[in-house]
Amino acid sequence: MKSHPLFIAVPALLLSLTALASGGHGASHGAGPEAIGKPGVAARVTRTVNIDMRDDMRFHASLIHARRGETIRFIVKNSGKVRHEMVLGTEKELKAHDESMKKSPEMAHAAPNMATVAPGKTGEIIWHFTTAGKVGFACLQPGHYDAGMKGLVQVSGGNATHKEIHHAH
Numbered sequence: 001m002k003s004h005p006l007f008i009a010v011p012a013l014l015l016s017l018t019a020l021a022s023g024g025h026g027a028s029h030g031a032g033p034e035a036i037g038k039p040g041v042a043a044r045v046t047r048t049v050n051i052d053m054r055d056d057m058r059f060h061a062s063l064i065h066a067r068r069g070e071t072i073r074f075i076v077k078n079s080g081k082v083r084h085e086m087v088l089g090t091e092k093e094l095k096a097h098d099e100s101m102k103k104s105p106e107m108a109h110a111a112p113n114m115a116t117v118a119p120g121k122t123g124e125i126i127w128h129f130t131t132a133g134k135v136g137f138a139c140l141q142p143g144h145y146d147a148g149m150k151g152l153v154q155v156s157g158g159n160a161t162h163k164e165i166h167h168a169h
């Protein structure tokens, strides 16, 4: 039995869940906090995506395609010699988070939408994409975001569930 991961959810995430529960109008911009989705459950993973983080300050790959309804397990490898991380969020959220990391680099820094990975190690994020649109990700280790260490999950509007069931039979 695994407990639901929400017990360590950050306040912004709770806000986004509240926003989802109150109805999805205004989703056309795809930029609000409600757009990024929510923590996924391992039993519901439909696909695994491998991402490599390197000291060239890039994610490989940095453009990921997903479908609305998919739960993706991101296997996040750090091939570099310094610490890297993958943090999912809107561009606005990532910028704000990056600023607070610069002010206090050792701040408590763990949530279901991120994986901080030591050199040579591998981390994991399981994420459920609930809304079509763009979900950003970035490395918020100081200086890395400014150096361009960011990427994008492009979430299309198709319903993943039908296709997954079709393939399974």
Ligand SMILES: [Cu+2]
Residues within 6 Å of the ligand: 053, 057, 083, 084, 085, 139, 140, 141, 144, 149
């Ligand atoms: Cu980095």
